[in-house]
Amino acid sequence: MTETALTVHQTARPTGFxxxxxxxFAESPVPEPDPGTALVANLYWSVDPYHRELMDGGFALHAPLEGRTLGRVVASRTPSLAEGEIVFHRQGWRTHAVVRPEEVRRIPHHPGVPLSAYLSVLGGTGLTAYVALTRIxxxxRGEDLFVSGAAxxxxxxxxxxxxxxxxxxVIGSTGSAEKAAYLTRKAGYDAAxxxxxxxxxxxxxxxAPTGVDVFVDNVGGDHLGAAIGALRERGRVVRVGTISQYNTPDAPPVRFDHADVVEKSLRVEGFLVKDxxxxxxELYDFAVPHLRSGALVADxxxxxxxxxxxxxFLxxxxxxxxGKILVRAA
Amino acid sequence: MTETALTVHQTARPTGFxxxxxxxFAESPVPEPDPGTALVANLYWSVDPYHRELMDGGFALHAPLEGRTLGRVVASRTPSLAEGEIVFHRQGWRTHAVVRPEEVRRIPHHPGVPLSAYLSVLGGTGLTAYVALTRIxxxxRGEDLFVSGAAxxxxxxxxxxxxxxxxxxVIGSTGSAEKAAYLTRKAGYDAAxxxxxxxxxxxxxxxAPTGVDVFVDNVGGDHLGAAIGALRERGRVVRVGTISQYNTPDAPPVRFDHADVVEKSLRVEGFLVKDxxxxxxELYDFAVPHLRSGALVADxxxxxxxxxxxxxFLxxxxxxxxGKILVRAA
Incomplete structure (x- = not known):
């Protein structure tokens, strides 16, 4: 823990990338917790595609940014938070945060699970994937899957x-030969x-010469039209995000032949993980035993x-x- | 019942309309039923948008066409079908049909319900509407609805x-001022x-300045993009058909901004009534009492x-x- 705290501010709106x-980066003294709050020294930060969207207006200029973060309580003036506890909170993009107990979530202790996993396969990222597959x-069992933005x-x-x-x-699309190789060699994909x-x-x-049953779409753009054509009867498209469009405001909307939607009884559904x-x-119950056994690895x-x-972030x-990109305190 | 039977054959494939x-129209003697079959004199024929699609290849050239039909058994050589019974079958586009018992469905007797209703609000047309609203x-209660091809x-x-x-x-889109007036004056629409x-x-x-919750799309084309924009959070699009595209093979596919699908957690789903x-x-249980009371009218x-x-058909x-277009025997 240094004597100086660092915070990131956005200073201008992007046009395109x-x-x-x-x-x-703004420097300030490490804050002191007021009564009823605690000081958290952050350990891991998540940077996410949705931050790009927030840059268009959701992030205030010249103010600290927000994001998913894990940190350790280093000074507490509330009986609800003990020094040494690891907590999840949303005051990201800063080295230190002063939090109220209701702003944080205690990270459960699952022996054998690395801390970073709570921001990757056990965090919002994993929850998004889990909800996409199970609820949307x-x-x-036995259904074939296509994933865009697979790496x-x-x-x-x-x-x-x-x-x-x-x-x-399980078939994946990604943006380079190296990442395609990663998917099939390391990440359990059958083809990429x-x-x-x-x-x-x-x-x-x-x-996938005989088609697929489910398409989990992290990208949008051309992938959706291609997948609609490849889906079998009663196929489902889960729309997770639109990363391909954030940086190209003039990009045309996605296009596909909607007759396919009727004739193959397809379903296209978007969701927000916050719901x-x-x-x-349920994700912990599903994933933690597999993480412990080694059947599941956090990319x-x-x-x-x-x-x-x-x-x-860039x-x-x-x-x-x-896999999930994380920043770790030095 | 005439001594001559008439059958319609398709003789050429359309390009466009x-x-x-x-x-x-082919003439032939009225057929005689073989043992195990019955002769049906048809009373009502349904012509449907999907027939346009069949013209591109589903209908054989120079052969009788198929379609939903109601008729009366006029001669029977099977104990399963009694003379005088009204049956539904799919040997449409002909005055007479020889049917096997397993090819027909007996029309239930609901006193006070006109026969034509079994091809309109109680038939495949009504079932499509009912499934679109209730299952898809x-x-x-209280949700606002937009319908294309509303008339x-x-x-x-x-x-x-x-x-x-x-x-x-309940808001409808249709292709003329007269039909829009029909919707609001006769068919119970709030706006059209x-x-x-x-x-x-x-x-x-x-x-619908504050948006809608559900869009039942019978048309495709521009309507879908417009409705996606107008849908509220957790809105649903039910894709029933693509009538706007059957006759214009060069029409561009529908387009909309798929970011809306994620950000508003929308669901777009197509279905085929045959499933x-x-x-x-359930449709009979729902609709027959309303038809009898006058709360429901078959358009x-x-x-x-x-x-x-x-x-x-044209x-x-x-x-x-x-409303539903039907042909009635003279």
Missing amino acids: PSADQFR ARLR GGVGTATGRFARLLGAGR FDYRTAPVADLLARA HLDAQE ETVIDGFERIVEA LMLRGGNT | PSADQFR ARLR GGVGTATGRFARLLGAGR FDYRTAPVADLLARA HLDAQE ETVIDGFERIVEA LMLRGGNT
Whole structure:
């Protein structure tokens, strides 16, 4: 714990892809907790695609940013929080946070589970993948799955969870040959392709010549039209995000032939994970035993040092990570 | 019952809008039923949008067409079918049909219900509307509804059923000022517009300034994009058909911003009524008491004379009908 606290502020709105000069690191003394609060020294920060959207207006300029964070209570003036406890909170993008007890969630103690997992496969990222498969797609054993943005945090968790839930073939799309190789060699995918090499419809037809039952779409754009064509009867599309569109405001909307939706009785459904926080305990029950046994691995790209949080965020937006990207206190 | 039977054959495939010269009326003697079959003299024929699709390949050329039909058993050589019984079968587009008992469904006797209703609000058309609202949209009391192709068979049944199911505002889109007036004056719609007069999004914003919860889409095209924009959180789109695209093979696919699907947690779902035939008894239980009390009216355009069946079909494709279009034996 240093004597100086660092906070990141956004200083300008991006047009298109964000850049580092739209952020500023502000120094201040480490704050003192008031009565009823506690001081948390942050240990892990999550940077997420939705932060890009917040940059357009959800983040105030010249004010501390928010984000999912894990930290340790280092000074407490409330009986509800003990020094040494590990808590989850949303005052991200800063080295220290003063929190009220109702602002934090205690991280459960699951022996053998690394702390970072509570921001990756056991955190919002894992919960998104779990809800997408179980509540929205309602994946059944033996069904074949296609995932776009497959090498990211949600994509890797989706592939691994689908395998543990008894999926048939699991096929992923990602943005480089290296990440496609990661998916099939490390992350349990049966097939993967680099969508930049050919039309997505052609690549998907090659990887899944008889079609798929479920498409978990983290990307939007061309992937959706291609997947609609490849879906079997009663197929489902789960729309998780629109990362391909955040940085290209002039990009055309996605297009597909809606006759397919009727003739194949398809369902296309979007969701926000905040409406499914009640699934958190179910996710622990499902995933923790598999993490302990080694059947489940948390795919993570960890960047060391809070001062690299903007770099980590831009790397994530460029697709430079495999698995969930996290920043760890040095 | 005449001594001559008439059958309609398709003689050529359409490119774009079909024409009468792609059909031919064939004369033959009235057939004799073989043992195990019965002769049915047809009374009502349904012509439907899906027939347009069958013209592209589903209907064999120079062979009798198929369709939903009601007729009376006039000669029986099977103990399973009694002379005088009214039956539903699928040997449409002909004055007489020889049927096996397993090919027909007996029409239940609901006193006070007109026979034609079994091809309109109690038939496949009504079942489509009922399933769209109850099983796919899962409409709740007080929710506001937007319907495209609102003046057609499915559209009118959807509006009337929604009202009886406790919907809030019911708003319809149709292709002429006359049909819009029909919807609000006769068919129980709260508001209706002619979609040819302005961009659908503008017309819908005017008719439903605070948005809608459910969109039952019989049309596709621009309506879908407009409705996606107008849907409230957790809104549902039920895709019933694609009539706007059958006759314009070069029409672009529908387009909308899929970020809306995520951010508003929307669901877009297509279905085929053939997968929901088990809802038929539930439809009778729901609709027959309302038909008897007068709370439900079957909207129908009835064309008299089998020789006008092609005319009726083309009229339906041009949107010239209000309610379900039926042909009645002279």
